[in-house]
Amino acid sequence: MGGVFSKIIAGEIPCYKIDEDENCFAFLDINPNALGHTLCVPKKEVDKIFDLSEEDYNHLMQFSRKIALAIRQAIPCKRVGISVIGLEVPHTHVHLIPLQTMEDITFQKKVSLTLEEFETTAQKIRDCL
Numbered sequence: 001m002g003g004v005f006s007k008i009i010a011g012e013i014p015c016y017k018i019d020e021d022e023n024c025f026a027f028l029d030i031n032p033n034a035l036g037h038t039l040c041v042p043k044k045e046v047d048k049i050f051d052l053s054e055e056d057y058n059h060l061m062q063f064s065r066k067i068a069l070a071i072r073q074a075i076p077c078k079r080v081g082i083s084v085i086g087l088e089v090p091h092t093h094v095h096l097i098p099l100q101t102m103e104d105i106t107f108q109k110k111v112s113l114t115l116e117e118f119e120t121t122a123q124k125i126r127d128c129l
Contacts, residue, residue, distance in 0.1 A: 005091040016122040024063040036075035040064040040094040047090040070128035
């Protein structure tokens with residue numbers, strides 16, 4: 001377990017944790033497209049999403065759905081978008097992004113948040129789980 005997400009999961013790097021179960025971990029993206037932008041990752045370090053076993057893939061999608069429903073309840077948005085790109089970190093991850101416009105999912109527009117805003121946002125989402 002040497003990648004950045006594995007270090008976050010292990011508690012070696014701090015994060016704004018949303019939730020976890022035996023196989024998956026969710027935390028706020030520190031370079032968010034929008035307030036509430038959350039990453040869901042499998043605890044098993046696998047680079048490409050389609051290299052996950054079918055069971056692990058399905059579990060990640062179920063876990064991501066649960067987190068997306070909480071985001072939708074906690075963060076005012078038109079919908080929660082989902083994106084899986086995976087070029088920037090070699091560990092499968094699902095982006096859940098609260099959307100107001102199509103631009104919010106392009107990764108071209110970023111928002112800056114204070115530490116307090118990150119903490120408050122994470123708590124709002126956790127409260128909706």
